[in-house]
Amino acid sequence: MPTMSLTPRSSADRLRTARRQWLDSGVLSDDLLAPGLQASWQRSRQHGLLPDGRAPGTPHASAAQLARALAHRRTLVSHAKPVMAFLNEQIRDSDSIVVLADPQGMLLHALGDLGFADRAARVALRPGAIWSEQWRGTNAIGTALADGATVVVHGAEHYLERNAFLTCAAAPIVDPAGQLLGVLDISGDRRAHHRHTLGLVRSGARMIEHQLFESRHAAGLQLRLHAQVEGLGTVTEGLLALSEDGWITGANTAALELLGLPRSAIGTLRLERVLDLDMAALLAAARPGLNGAPRELRRLDGSALWGRLDVGRTVRAGPSALAAPRAVDIAATPVPPRRGAPVSSPMDALAALDRGDGAMQAAIERARRVLDKPIALLLQGESGVGKEVFARATHRSGPRADRPFVAVNCAALPETLIEAELFGYRAGAYTGASRDGAPGRIREAHGGTLFLDEIGDMPLPMQARLLRVLQERQVVPLGGGKPVDVDFRLVCATHRKLRAEVEAGRFREDLYYRVNGLALTLPSLRERGDLDALVEAMLRELEPGRELALSADVAAAFATYRWPGNIRQLVNVLRTACALLGEHEHRIERSHLPEDLIDELVSSTGTSLPALAVEGGGSDLRQQAERCITEALRSSAGNLSEAARRLGISRNTLYRKLRERGG
Ligand SMILES: Nc1ncnc2c1ncn2[C@@H]1O[C@H](COP(=O)(O)OP(=O)(O)OP(=O)(O)O)[C@@H](O)[C@H]1O
Numbered sequence: 001m002p003t004m005s006l007t008p009r010s011s012a013d014r015l016r017t018a019r020r021q022w023l024d025s026g027v028l029s030d031d032l033l034a035p036g037l038q039a040s041w042q043r044s045r046q047h048g049l050l051p052d053g054r055a056p057g058t059p060h061a062s063a064a065q066l067a068r069a070l071a072h073r074r075t076l077v078s079h080a081k082p083v084m085a086f087l088n089e090q091i092r093d094s095d096s097i098v099v100l101a102d103p104q105g106m107l108l109h110a111l112g113d114l115g116f117a118d119r120a121a122r123v124a125l126r127p128g129a130i131w132s133e134q135w136r137g138t139n140a141i142g143t144a145l146a147d148g149a150t151v152v153v154h155g156a157e158h159y160l161e162r163n164a165f166l167t168c169a170a171a172p173i174v175d176p177a178g179q180l181l182g183v184l185d186i187s188g189d190r191r192a193h194h195r196h197t198l199g200l201v202r203s204g205a206r207m208i209e210h211q212l213f214e215s216r217h218a219a220g221l222q223l224r225l226h227a228q229v230e231g232l233g234t235v236t237e238g239l240l241a242l243s244e245d246g247w248i249t250g251a252n253t254a255a256l257e258l259l260g261l262p263r264s265a266i267g268t269l270r271l272e273r274v275l276d277l278d279m280a281a282l283l284a285a286a287r288p289g290l291n292g293a294p295r296e297l298r299r300l301d302g303s304a305l306w307g308r309l310d311v312g313r314t315v316r317a318g319p320s321a322l323a324a325p326r327a328v329d330i331a332a333t334p335v336p337p338r339r340g341a342p343v344s345s346p347m348d349a350l351a352a353l354d355r356g357d358g359a360m361q362a363a364i365e366r367a368r369r370v371l372d373k374p375i376a377l378l379l380q381g382e383s384g385v386g387k388e389v390f391a392r393a394t395h396r397s398g399p400r401a402d403r404p405f406v407a408v409n410c411a412a413l414p415e416t417l418i419e420a421e422l423f424g425y426r427a428g429a430y431t432g433a434s435r436d437g438a439p440g441r442i443r444e445a446h447g448g449t450l451f452l453d454e455i456g457d458m459p460l461p462m463q464a465r466l467l468r469v470l471q472e473r474q475v476v477p478l479g480g481g482k483p484v485d486v487d488f489r490l491v492c493a494t495h496r497k498l499r500a501e502v503e504a505g506r507f508r509e510d511l512y513y514r515v516n517g518l519a520l521t522l523p524s525l526r527e528r529g530d531l532d533a534l535v536e537a538m539l540r541e542l543e544p545g546r547e548l549a550l551s552a553d554v555a556a557a558f559a560t561y562r563w564p565g566n567i568r569q570l571v572n573v574l575r576t577a578c579a580l581l582g583e584h585e586h587r588i589e590r591s592h593l594p595e596d597l598i599d600e601l602v603s604s605t606g607t608s609l610p611a612l613a614v615e616g617g618g619s620d621l622r623q624q625a626e627r628c629i630t631e632a633l634r635s636s637a638g639n640l641s642e643a644a645r646r647l648g649i650s651r652n653t654l655y656r657k658l659r660e661r662g663g
Contacts, residue, residue, distance in 0.1 A: 073108060080109065083208050096197075097116060105130050178267075217312070226305065240255050292309040294307070380519060422442055424478065463508045525569075539578070548586055553590065576593070577593055
């Protein structure tokens with residue numbers, strides 16, 4: 001990843017002159033600032049910021065928004081925290097703090113020198129504040145995000161004068177699939193500037209990327225790379241994730257740098273297009289669960305580097321895996337020209353949702369056709385069928401993949417709040433509004449995708465406002481102000497029949513046509529023909545490397561169950577089952593299922609619990625169920641409602657069970 005030197009030749013004098021010129025005439029002589037800094041100052045001005053002014057309506061996330069961002073980025077945050085603590089040790093007593101921000105520049109976590117943290121808090125260098133260039137002008141976090149590069153911004157290089165007491169270094173953090181996840185930053189008092197800080201922050205970002213990679217790909221095929229053999233297995237190594245038929249499915253920044261590859265190589269290139277090796281021979285020698293031996297590899301230009309292939313437990317055995325290559329062998333096919341993110345690579349997010357069901361395949365195929373077109377997508381389907389997951393996949397597979405994906409649940413907030421949340425508000429626009437105002441989720445989605453979940457629940461007055469935004473592609477914050485241009489791809493979802501909502505007068509017809517560029521109905525789980533493959537994939541994801549499976553009895557019960565909660569319910573059931581499995585158990589039996597599901601399986605299949613227990617493993621389970629019922633009745637002194645509650649089943653079901661056993 002490139003490092004941007006903003007002002008290699010910057011001196012206090014030159015910066016002062018530049019700032020004067022900038023304030024007086026709004027133009028800059030070329031030799032005053034490094035090109036990167038000049039471009040960033042220009043962007044800052046285009047955002048309407050004045051160097052000597054207070055940023056207008058600088059946003060600060062509400063506690064709920066911060067909590068949501070933390071939940072959304074929990075994997076990043078959990079891997080970043082130990083690294084941040086380590087960095088904090090290195091900069092102890094240096095008037096500095098370590099900060100983690102998300103791709104929108106929202107600070108997620110900060111820790112460091114208490115004295116400095118106080119001053120930093122005064123310029124809002126604290127969790128919830130947003131440090132994108134749009135709101136704070138040139139600053140290490142925002143500029144690293146804008147340029148996708150490691151950046152130092154020192155003193156008066158900051159666009160806003162009130163930030164000139166800071167010196168900051170920031171490095172982007174990228175996930176194994178090449179997605180920008182956030183930024184790691186060290187900010188301190190300008191006088192405490194230390195030239196090693198940039199190296200420190202860059203190493204910290206690499207450590208986090210390494211951890212993220214290991215946690216995601218340990219169960220699969222990983223090729224470790226380093227210029228020196230001793231470097232293999234250290235946090236400085238390059239890492240590639242490979243599919244069993246040789247596609248590069250993941251890479252860390254170090255690997256991309258070692259191989260001279262762009263991020264777009266991930267998911268679109270086979271290893272043999274990068275290294276001079278016989279993938280088949282390499283894999284044939286591999287054994288699941290074993291690390292390979294270091295070996296010298298050659299790039300296509302003949303230069304050497306060291307590599308080691310580690311084979312995770314989920315990889316099928318070597319030769320047999322290779323005997324069945326994927327249907328398309330693209331080794332001899334030229335890499336398709338790429339605009340933005342891959343629209344049709346074999347490993348993209350939409351393709352990953354295809355587990356073999358025809359209706360899903362049709363939905364994926366149709367969505368793919370409009371990925372790069374300004375056509376609003378309307379996702380319909382029962383609750384829990386994966387509409388949000390599908391929406392995210394269209395974003396990740398489309399040309400806006402490296403821009404924000406902003407999700408708003410129209411049913412989750414009261415009308416007044418959702419209006420502010422969506423359209424933003426100016427400072428003091430309404431009682432309880434944050435003093436600084438907020439840009440609103442529509443503006444946050446600028447350049448990316450806006451996902452409006454439960455659009456069918458949007459109150460009518462807001463539907464009118466939304467319609468205006470969609471027609472004019474401009475948003476006016478609550479409390480007035482200048483309209484701001486917005487450009488986003490719209491994806492909406494609803495579990496209601498939107499056409500029927502229109503007919504009932506609860507949804508505007510004109511808005512219906514706007515949001516319904518292409519409507520796709522995702523199948524309910526009971527309609528899907530790929531339940532087995534879905535379960536298999538989910539178990540692999542929940543317990544990587546454990547090779548879990550359903551017993552024949554549970555698989556049969558699952559196949560006939562109605563799954564009212566769809567995939568959401570299935571994920572929860574499997575998660576519970578995994579938690580109840582013993583360390584050495586690999587087969588999910590009825591006894592590993594949550595009680596209420598056993599109960600529902602009984603009612604939905606019309607079989608009694610004892611009968612199911614007999615099918616499910618003999619009389620043990622039946623006796624156990626009988627004992628549970630007796631115990632619940634005893635401990636609740638015969639109160640049936642209380643006993644049913646303790647058993648986690650409905651009162652009616654308990655009545656029925658008692659009748660069945662003649663009780
Ligand atoms: N293909 C999938 N593989 C694994 N998990 C999935 C898949 N699709 C959905 N899920 C999981 O199922 C749950 C529900 O998914 P999601 O929120 O996308 O459904 P939804 O249709 O938007 O639901 P609602 O209408 O209630 O908002 C989530 O926990 C999600 O992670």
